[in-house]
Amino acid sequence: MKRLFTLALLAVIVFSAYSGGKDDQQNDKLIVAMELQFPPFEMADADGTPRGISVDTAYALGEYLGREVVIENTAWTGLIPSIQSGKADIIISSMSITDEREKVVDFSIPYAASGLTLLINSDSPVKSYRDMNKSSVTVAVKSGTTGAIWAQENIPNATIQIFDEVAACALEVSQGKADAFIYDGLTTFELQKKFPGKTKVNLENLPGTLGGWGMAMKEGSPMKKDVDAFILEFRASGGFEELEKKYLGEIKAVFDEAGLPSFFDVQ
Structure with missing residues (x-):
């Protein structure tokens, strides 16, 4: 047995x-x-x-x-x-x-x-990433993204607002509460179409992000x-x-x- x-x-x-x-x-x-x-x-x-x-x-x-x-x-x-x-x-x-x-x-x-690009408020003096490293500039980013990392490393003088959702970032820009939102070109392109007149897009890749x-x-x-x-x-x-x-x-x-x-x- x-x-x-x-x-x-x-x-x-x-x-x-x-x-x-x-x-x-x-x-x-x-x-x-x-x-x-x-x-x-x-x-x-x-x-x-x-x-x-x-x-x-x-x-x-x-x-x-x-x-x-x-x-x-x-x-x-x-x-x-x-x-x-x-x-x-x-x-x-x-x-x-x-x-x-x-x-x-x-x-x-x-x-x-893909590289990072900008959704910009139409009334903002920001035209490109070259204009963002200033205390007068507010930038929206999505938590945990390469856009958030890039902002923290490259524009330390700007005010960086971190959100969990893309929609919240875009809304901040469309309402003029943020000068720009850092994200990929496809998203910024599509978001600009949702907020015509209130936003514009700069598809130039931010340095080092491609x-x-x-x-x-x-x-x-x-x-x-x-x-x-x-x-x-x-x-x-x-x-x-x-x-x-x-x-x-x-x-x-x-x-x-x-x-x-x-x-x-x-x-």
């Missing part, structure tokens, strides 16, 4: 080891964290259904990996904690690759690139090599180009006219 019990226990251990060795990349769902507040990259329909460039990219990645994709709408400041805690497998949320973030997550190779976006994973994640391979294959097959045509036709034309690189002009 003791021998039978030992054999049964050994079988359970072997089975458990085998099951664990199969890796969650094979059969489990791929939990993708993103903040659905950045159209047309990350957004949701009226019924809450996620859609956009990052959503389509996530489903393409899931197909490549052979895993069912589940999109988790996550507040921006909770994105990195979500993969550190294991609540999500990967972040695909227009996240810039920075030295600070690379200390706590593993990034894929860049799949897109950088790549990466998909973020927990440090040491075995997924990284497969995610990198997917990005290369998806780019070579025209996947990103198709998404650009589907979602970014108007802004790409504006960028082309201004001589600025589009989001998927990644070197």
Whole structure:
């Protein structure tokens, strides 16, 4: 009886080891964290259904990996904690690759690139970033973004107001409570259309801000090599180009006219 019990226990251990060795990349769902507040990259329909460039990219990645994709709408400041805690497998949320973030997550190779630009109040004396490092200037930024970091490092004399939502930053500018809002070109371009006459946009990239976006994973994640391979294959097959045509036709034309690189002009 003791021998039978030992054999049964050994079988359970072997089975458990085998099951664990199969890796969650094979059969489990791929939990993708993103903040659905950045159209047309990350957004949701009226019924809450996620859609956009990052959503389509996530489903393409899931197909490549052979895993069912589940999109988790996550507040921006909770994105990195979500993969550190294991609540999500990967972040695909227009996240810039920075030295600070690379200390706590593993990034894929860049799949897109963007710089920071300005939404400016129409009555403000601010015309560009060159006018902002003054005590008389108030700048709105979103918490936890590269715009907030840039402001703190480059315009220390300005008053910096930090908000949790893009909408709050834009409202401050439209009402003249802030001179400018620092964010990516696509967002500032779209926000200006929401506040015509009250705002203007400067699409010139702020110095040192043009950088790549990466998909973020927990440090040491075995997924990284497969995610990198997917990005290369998806780019070579025209996947990103198709998404650009589907979602970014108007802004790409504006960028082309201004001589600025589009989001998927990644070197």
